[in-house]
Amino acid sequence: MVDVVVVGAGPVGLWLAAELRLGGASVTVLEARRERDPHSKALTIHPRVLEILDCRGSADPFLAEGLRIPSGHFAALPDRLDFSVLETPYPFTLALLQARTEELFEARALELGAVVRRGCQVAGLTDDGVELTDGSVVTGRFVVGCDGARSTIRTAAGIAFPGTDTSTWGWLGDVVLDAPPANGIASFAGLDGGLMIVPLPGGVHRLVGGDPQTDQPQWPGELTLDELRATVRRIAGTDFGMRDPIWLSRFGNASRQAATYRAGNVLLAGDAAHRHFPAGGVGMNVGIQDAHNLGWKLAAVVTGRADDALLDTYHAERHPIGAELLDHTGAQTSLFNAYTSDLQAMRAVLSNLIATVPDLSRELAERLSGLSVTYATGKRVPNHTLPSGETLFDSLRTGRHVPTEAGLVRPDGHLA
Structure with missing residues (x-):
């Protein structure tokens, strides 16, 4: 029996595994996929997570490979948040594919002695661990669900996941652009929809946005290149010569949070604990911070250095952060989907305030970056x-x- 079974080998589960090993706990990570997902949902690493990486001596490869962007956006408003004023050695966001982040995190976890098992589909919980779909059982004193918004572990533990259903859809396309924006990065917003463009490694660009035609609760269907091209033309006046799609996807704004992050010997972190619209690129960052908060506590408990009551502080500290995350991403979603003249006027007013009121810009930047997080x-x-x-x-x-x-x-x- 291991000390901890972590379900899910995404960034959250892998960072948690490394933290547990650093604290002396034995850990096995179970992942349903046999191979790492090549499609990277997350791209942005915020300043606080860069600090966390530095605190573990792991920042250098990220800094060497990532694209540094000295600003961030709130709801894709034209005026961006200035990160250069933040009190941190890393006053910028870092753009790096999630697949590479996972690769680096997994290397660290393995180096520290974690076991990562792929192709292991979890069916549910047992009295002493988790049961796989092949009928075998992986035993552990504690189980942590880092298995995403449709978490099997959360459901098996009977933890409620209240919130709101999808009412609007965003879309994403990783494509080749023959005529990309001049500096590779651009944003557009108007009555026909919103669009952001960012460069990815390998000559690919990511286009992400939303439009009035998908501002509805019903599933619009699978995204096609022809639909993406027509939508981008309406919003930006050009399709930038898009071709050769690598990944086309849609995502909804369903917003939910686990009622508790701990139920006995079962805990949740990352998307298993909070689901939201991916506004501001904060989701993976908050999940990593969940893992960073939980890892040392859980390791201290299983190695006998701390009482079990320490684990209750995980929910007490991180649940309010998750609630704030849902509030902020919900507000950004409303501003992003500004498809009327009145809402466009509101975007203009807020954008101007960001540009002209430094205290407002800094406050939003500190919250977005994770630097403002405060516990008791x-x-x-x-x-x-x-x-x-x-x-x-x-x-x-x-x-x-x-x-x-x-x-x-x-x-x-x-x-x-």
Whole structure:
């Protein structure tokens, strides 16, 4: 029997596995897919997650490969949030394919001694672990569901997932553009819909947006290249010479949150705990921060360094963050789907405020980036040099508490 069975080998499950191993827990990760999904839902890594990577000595390959963008967007408004004013060594967002993030996370988890088993479809829970669809059982003292919005673990544990159903649809296309925007990045918004364009590795661009024709609760059907081309022409006046689609997809704005992040020896993290419209590119980041909060606590409990009650602080600290995530992405979705003249006027007013009120821009940037997260024990502690000559982030690489002049800093970088 292992200490922890993690279900799901996405970014959240793999980072959690690495954190558990760093804390001395044995862990097995179960993943239904035999091969890593080549389609990358997430692209954006925000400043707080870059700090987390630095605190574990894992930031360098991300910084070397990712595209640094010194700003972020709120609801794709024309005026962007200036990340350069943020108090962090990483005042930018980093664009990197989710598949590569998973690859790097998995390498770290394996290096630390985690076991990753692919092709393992979980059927449900047992008294001492999880049952696979082939009838076998993987035993573990704790089970963590990192298995997405349709989480089998959440359902098997009987954890409610209240919220709202889809009322509008967004679309996504990873395509080749023969005539891309001048700097590779562009956004458009108007009565015909909204569109954002960002470059991906390998000469591919991602087009993501929404339009009035898909502003409905009914499933519009599978997205085709012809439909995407016609929609982009209506919004931007050109299709940018799109061809050779690699991935076409739709996504809805259903918004749900698990009623509890812990039910006995079962816990949830990432999309299994919160589902939302992918506005602002924050979903994966919040999930990684879930894992970062849970990992050291669960490792401390299973190794006997802490009482079981420590796990209750996981829900107490992260559930409010998930609720705020749903509020913010819901607000952005409403602004993004501004298909009337009045709503376009509201977008213009808010965009102007971002451009002319620095405090507003900074507040939104801190929330979007994850730097504003505060628990009852305190905010995250910025990187600084300790009396020993080491930086705080360097000292946190052991995954243990660090004494500082400001007070004891937890393994996740928050004051204890």
